[in-house]
Amino acid sequence: MPVDARIPDEMTVAPLPAARSFVATLRKPSHILVAISGGSDSTGLLLALHQAIAEAGCDRLRLSAVTIDHALRVESAAEARQVAALCLELGVSHVTRRWEGAKPASGLSEASRLARYRLIAEVADEIGADLVVTGHTIGDQRETVAMRAARNAGGDNLGLSGMADAVLYDGRHWIMRPFLACERQAIRDYILSRSQSWVDDPSNENTGYERVRVRQALPGSAACLDAEAAVKRRKLSEKTADFLRGHVQVFHAVLAGIPANSVAPDRSEFRHGLAALIATLGGRAYFPAASSMERVLRFLKTRENGRMTVGRVLLDRRCDGLYIFREQRNLPELQIEAHGQGLWDDRFLVRNGSAFPILVTAGRVDDAPGAEVLFPSAPAGVAKPAMAGLPQIAAAAPYATYLTEGVNIRPRLAPFDLFLPRFDLELANAIAVLCGRATYPQPPV
Template sequence: MSSLLKPLAPLEAARLFIKKIQKPTRILVAISGGSDSTGLLLALHLAIGDAGRDDISLQAVTIDHALRPEAAEEARGVAALCAQFGIVHHVRRWDEPKPKTGISAAARLARYSLIGAVAGEMRTDLIVVGHTQGDQQETIAMRSARSVREDNLGLAGMADAVLYHGRHWIVRPFLNSTRQDIRDFLADHGQTWYDDPSNDDAKYERVRMRNLPAEVPVEVIDHARKRSELSALAAQLIERHTESHHQSLIKIRAEGLREEPAILRYALSALASVIGGRRFAVSADSMDRVMAFVGKGQPGRVTASRVVFDRRKEGLYLVRENRDVPSLHISAGATGVWDERFEVTNTSAVDVVVGGSGVASVPNMLVNFPSSVPSGVATRAWQTMPVFQDDSGGVTIRPMLAPYDLFLPRLDIGLANAIAHLLGRSAYPQPPV
């Protein structure tokens, strides 16, 4: 789990990765044609052959982001390399309109969406990408620059494995290999690669971090193990001390609030992101305010990141704030995501609209909650639960876990599964390696 270990030679890293695979496996290699991904493809191809693993197969996918005219030619070059190795190769192109701002983030989401689609079509067991030790150092440096707090969990860096869309595990076998070692490995095997000019464009934050002058050190702190342990303890807190009602209200019982503050904070942040339908963790400043409120031990309420934290004698209730609850039209036979909290599938023959009940009067609403839930808390929760118009009975809903349903790092899988169980969701699949 370390964010920075002694560098591994590329072929050794590939061999160790293949050795961990204990069953027949189909691997999809994401390859752009750059040195890192080309080295990954070659190293895995050689490692599988050296190990005599006929039960492991490779396929490759290249994403043309349609941002550079050279990209199509580079994809053809990658196809020729794959043909040389007898590896099936796929090309997908990002043809959607490009945003005027945030192009890097949009391209990343599009890339993973296209790769995931190929993985689904080919029924591959895992996806591998060529992130290196240098990429890890740059990631940590960027996160460090955004926050100097000692509890900045971003200093754990990139996880070695990430679950994408709850279906596909993405693994980084080269996370402890250097780019220079990869290029030397390619040169030793007479293999060239393509250089993307955007990798030298200083308008990108990652490039600026990569090009820091030698006299400016980049402090790399290994927080991965600490974060993994904290996540596991937060999962235990949730398993022991929480309850959920209608997938819209979570209570942490009083004894859970007496856990070590760092553990409670991690658990609260995760639960708040889910209840609030937020993909990202609650900001550090907001969590400072929440923890100070909880620490007082007095009845009251505080709101942060679309979540109301309501402290009562018997515990702390978390519920979605009853402001700006959206309305969503879902066509017959379609599926949509409402408020980033529920996936709604309309299997009926008519269109439906889903929204919150708001302040509308709902007869006998309180009987749907245990008598132990304060009426004010129950009312607020009911006002933010999904209500359907024109529902003929053909609508199903599934709670979303916004911070985990798109990208779930390996180190948080125990925590994510604890919350999934709390809300009646099935567990996320375990990583294959």
Template sequence: MSFSVTPIAPLEAARHFIDKIQKPSRLLVAISGGSDSTGLLMALDRVCRDAGRADISLHAVSIDHALRPESGAEARGVAALCTRMGIPHHLRRWDTAKPATGLSAAARLARYALIADVADDIGADMIVVGHTRGDQLETIAMRGARSARQDNLGLAGMADAMLYGGRHWIVRPFLNSTRQDIRDFLSGEGQSWVEDPSNDDMKYERVRTRHLPLLEDRSLMDQSIQRSTLALDAAHFVENAFQSYGHGLVGLPVACLDASSATLRYALSAVACVIGGRRFSMAAQTLDKVVSFAMQSEPGRMTAGRVVFDRRREALYLMRENRDLPAIMIPGGGKAIWDGRMEVANLSGLDMTFRAAGSDMVAADFPASVPAGVVRRVRQTLPVIESHEGPQLAESRPEAVSMRPVLAPYDVFLPRFDYELANRIARLVGRGTYPPAPL
């Protein structure tokens, strides 16, 4: 997402967003009652009415995280505002147990899951959220503080659109609008907003970052790298260079290792996340070692990010390492994610235990060109089901088991930056592609 030279006023940003919608749409606007989300809902409503866009309907959703005593009253206040505006309002409450640590991350995941449920219920085409220019600058500053490397992809900031759960596009029309401009707009409308006390709690990294004078430095905006271009180059590289041998094994011919360093790093990192069943990329220093290892001329093996990188004379092979592989029980008719790599549905009426083949090393077909040692290691990591007949490959029982590859780094949150790359990897591992962004 590139920055505009100057901030964009809220109504102008809303108009730009609405003008890009070329077909009848139902928008679900997330509103907490704070100034950013309240301004977003009011700006979108004003623009739709002024433009006569009766083909666009607005719905609002609020999530009561049940973390503060006043949260229920705030949600009711938002509902009253929506009633006055004639906008349907949907309220959901996070009622499950709260974790002792990682509360902010857990609240974010719960929030998006509850919003997505509402989007499903009403058939929303897009979910619209109120992240602002300030949020973007804070994000870049926080990511920059964690790594000063020039290849820190976090310096690209938040994407203007993100796919959640493989089915709902979340868009951010206000990424170039400032909080102060949004509040000025609300004040001009005679509309108040809720002040969340957590926004001033210095125990949170984002709040501490918000108070740094560094955010006023224009050089922060200049740190944003051209991640979209890099990701697209990596997507083409995956499509043209990587080969799939099935069963979670991919290879990269050594002749393709002369690609540009940045492209090779991006592609290897993304593919390794999928093969290893991990949501987050390996550390930059670890990736340095992987790339250096891959570029060597001698055969060898190294392990990183739950992935074995096996360098042969003809290719670099990537496969899941045979360590910390789970065994899970899935009840009849149930579904679960196994090892972060496979969505498994138990189609039978019986409970089934799924585990890795391990020392059983059940048979699975591979091309004759794949080295025997690579085949042996891959077979150890294949999912099997326990039965009275001994371990059986899960894929050999299609009447009882349905399996679908998981793309761990993309199936929950897929930023628009990586959309093409994710689809190339999906095709590589035999998975359906992701739906395109509506805008």
């Protein structure tokens, strides 16, 4: 079995102590779902958690396991059975889920990742798991930081914080990484000490994948992790949350207003908060690119009134402040069948509880009285176009009637609702409250 070349790092922890520490800090009772592929990292995680829980003698911690068969290799089904056999030996309940259907010709890695987490979450729901754990290691962390650094060499690149130790998936499942400070070889040594084995996935040596190329290049690199990067990101998130709570208003999750004396392009919390608002109001999963934000900040530093677009939103600078709302272009129409649901413009989840199909369209820009009622403190030139960013519900067929109370509309926070790293939790909660949403759940440690 190939051994990873490693960069020495004082921050590493042996796998069993890492598992013991995780078990000790975990809120109890808890049902832990281990995502295990059969590779060394996830196999070592299952074994170490099983041993740590047994040593602690804690009957308020329960361990289950799930294997996702991506059906990309002929060997994958047999490997899943091998994992099931290990779980049976340990007395750990195990489920295998297969990613069915056609696979995309391009973007396979990302599609696989999304399918994997979706299937894991389904199992977590079914068995009532309180959290999911994965076997990501410090080697994975180095690779992630190296890839993000290659895409953006700027000192303000938040990607240099790497993977968070905990990520909230779909607003409901915390995914935690107890081995994020563990070396892969140490994990393999631990597995061998338990007289167990693991499966080597040949795709981990396929240089067609960016991560594999970065992994193979890392041993010759002097680069190392910045232990403070994650702390800096968390502190920026908290500082930005304070700024948003004290200086920003968001109306009906479609229009944000920042008073003129709070527009401060040179302050990091303003820049970060503005990027978060642009992504949220534009329905984008990612904050604007650095080049786009530089363009926005140059515009704001002129202190001149005017408009510009970025990330599907319009920034309208006026004497009384800065307004941000969805631009009117490319607003969709969406039909939702009776008792169905759909995502409109990536910004609103619409549930149709009526007995008839409905049509979701953009609001009417010419509805001046409605704009005045919904946005009373905004200038008419802002309030009226902001109306277009609101979903409007109508019957999908002329003969149909429906009860408006049967239709539920909930703002979706695109940068945070699918994957929310723990160090951005305070920022996400501040935006959730501004948009009339409940805050996100806290992690179980």
